Amino acid sequence: MGEPDVRAYAYNESKTGWEEIGVVWIRNVVKYRYLYLLLLPGLVWYFIYKYLPMYGLIIAFKDYSFSKGIWHSPWAGFKHFEFLFSYPDFYRIVKNTLIINVYELVFSFPAPIILALLLNELKNMVFKRSIQTIVYFPHFLSWVVFGGIVIQLLSPNDGLINQLRELLGLEPVHYMVKSEYFRPIVIASLILKETGWGAIIYLAALAAIDPEQYEAATIDGANRWQKLRYVTLPGIRNTIVLLLILKIGNMLDYGFEQIYVLYNPSVYDVGDVLSTYIYRVGLQGAKFSLTAAIGLFQSAIGFLLIWSANRIAKRYSDVSLW
Amino acid sequence: MNRNRSFSAGNAAIGTILVIFAFLTFMPFYYVILTSISEPHLIKEGELLLWPKGFDLTAYRIILNNDRFLDAFANTVLRTVLGLTVNLSLQLSFAYALSKPYLPGRKFFMICIIITMLFNGGIVPTYLIVKGTGLIDTIWALVIPSAISTWNVILLRSFFENIPVDLEESAKIDGANDLTIFIRIYLPLSLASVATIGLFVAVHHWNTYMDAVIYINSANLQVLQTFLRDMVVQLEMASILGDMGILNETTSLSVRTASIFLVALPIIVVYPFIQRYFIKGVMLGAVKG
Numbered sequence: 002m003g004e005p006d007v008r009a010y011a012y013n014e015s016k017t018g019w020e021e022i023g024v025v026w027i028r029n030v031v032k033y034r035y036l037y038l039l040l041l042p043g044l045v046w047y048f049i050y051k052y053l054p055m056y057g058l059i060i061a062f063k064d065y066s067f068s069k070g071i072w073h074s075p076w077a078g079f080k081h082f083e084f085l086f087s088y089p090d091f092y093r094i095v096k097n098t099l100i101i102n103v104y105e106l107v108f109s110f111p112a113p114i115i116l117a118l119l120l121n122e123l124k125n126m127v128f129k130r131s132i133q134t135i136v137y138f139p140h141f142l143s144w145v146v147f148g149g150i151v152i153q154l155l156s157p158n159d160g161l162i163n164q165l166r167e168l169l170g171l172e173p174v175h176y177m178v179k180s181e182y183f184r185p186i187v188i189a190s191l192i193l194k195e196t197g198w199g200a201i202i203y204l205a206a207l208a209a210i211d212p213e214q215y216e217a218a219t220i221d222g223a224n225r226w227q228k229l230r231y232v233t234l235p236g237i238r239n240t241i242v243l244l245l246i247l248k249i250g251n252m253l254d255y256g257f258e259q260i261y262v263l264y265n266p267s268v269y270d271v272g273d274v275l276s277t278y279i280y281r282v283g284l285q286g287a288k289f290s291l292t293a294a295i296g297l298f299q300s301a302i303g304f305l306l307i308w309s310a311n312r313i314a315k316r317y318s319d320v321s322l323w
Numbered sequence: 324m325n326r327n328r329s330f331s332a333g334n335a336a337i338g339t340i341l342v343i344f345a346f347l348t349f350m351p352f353y354y355v356i357l358t359s360i361s362e363p364h365l366i367k368e369g370e371l372l373l374w375p376k377g378f379d380l381t382a383y384r385i386i387l388n389n390d391r392f393l394d395a396f397a398n399t400v401l402r403t404v405l406g407l408t409v410n411l412s413l414q415l416s417f418a419y420a421l422s423k424p425y426l427p428g429r430k431f432f433m434i435c436i437i438i439t440m441l442f443n444g445g446i447v448p449t450y451l452i453v454k455g456t457g458l459i460d461t462i463w464a465l466v467i468p469s470a471i472s473t474w475n476v477i478l479l480r481s482f483f484e485n486i487p488v489d490l491e492e493s494a495k496i497d498g499a500n501d502l503t504i505f506i507r508i509y510l511p512l513s514l515a516s517v518a519t520i521g522l523f524v525a526v527h528h529w530n531t532y533m534d535a536v537i538y539i540n541s542a543n544l545q546v547l548q549t550f551l552r553d554m555v556v557q558l559e560m561a562s563i564l565g566d567m568g569i570l571n572e573t574t575s576l577s578v579r580t581a582s583i584f585l586v587a588l589p590i591i592v593v594y595p596f597i598q599r600y601f602i603k604g605v606m607l608g609a610v611k612g
Contacts, residue, residue, distance in 0.1 A: 054444025
């Protein structure tokens, strides 16, 4: 047998036993040594910081203790999961996470689409550019900055909103500590901050729609709304579906950074989401195993969500993630 | 296609909605700025501010002289620079190697890293690993655990794949090895895309604070965002409870708003220049991804 051509996958080549494969592998590593050298740091990183933590998830099935470390902590079986599923607080945080996500899907997801549609109608380039520059900007601010602005705006003593209320003869309201205002504040601030930036992708998709379709529609006598319904929306439908799938897959991870800035103990009952709870109780409260169990729950359900969303997308549209 | 009427009721409505939205987006920020430069005692009486009242930079002076602020600023700059360097070197070399179709094991590695996009260990196990590798309470905890983003790797890999193979072949004929080809040929050619990704990474490092909250315990290692959060949330609560320490109620407002503005300032300064690159970057991501 001649020299195997190593430009094909080595492990397909050798069929005569392990020794042959080993020799081929070593030969490849030597031949492509520089490439493997470039690959190595990344591989090590993935192993340590992505795969080891996955392994670390087993502490969800143990009673982790600092002194014993991951290896030697005693097994606890499904104890933590049983605890979680009978723990009212757990349902509360899951509920909070889901509700905020639903609000986000209903209010915040369509916003960039609408904005892109509106911007797309503009003929005056200067006006369009100026609006775009302004609305893209908040995306670049951190949540601490933006959230700080929101907190300041709603401040009972010196915030703009309450000053307006006083001008109208109304009593000031301390919005940030009232549970009934928290979710609307979260969603409203999200919309103001991210809509502009989110519109970019839709603008690109809109630009990709064939102008001839619009011309044909005009010839057929379509008005603006009809064009929207029959040309524009179908044209960006795939983009919308794709982004929707991604969003659904991320649901359970909802914004630690945003919530952590905006929330305070008075609104924990509605504002506490999975990620903030895991941080507060798990890391600050040192309940590692319990919150690792929550994290496992989060990852598993997240995967399920994105998988289902992908299947639904495959069935009802012609685009999907895989 | 040119409209004959450049102004219709529909267009007017669209324009109005857009202006209102832009106004709502911009206005809170504007308000914070003008509060920060106004004279504190003129603000208090519940008057509505549309323009700065008086001109007073005391708040800025207070903050810029504050040790914690300066520490936080230095730390943030440090983490951004370090983060950018580590991130780019790791991601670029990794993506380059993966971009070679003839690399044995390539598919295997790709699957390995794509899995990490769908499923990960979570906050707690990652924390334990970071602790195990001795990074807690060091600047490296802000740099290393987040060093590689699989999404970016995939993006960079596409860029490299799109560079014509003849360049590599002729270089190989001239006797160059893979490393030289990478550094001397591919990198200079991808500079534009690298710069774009670099910008995203830099801004992300400047703005992110979840990792600082989780991995950093010492006050003097904190970053700007955590500093700001403490300032805004604590001072806000303190001013409501009337318990202020050195700052009285009115100055605290100026200090709060001034600190918000200062932390946002580098981004504001850089924004006009980089806006274009970011938009391009998003489009590229959408198309390739």
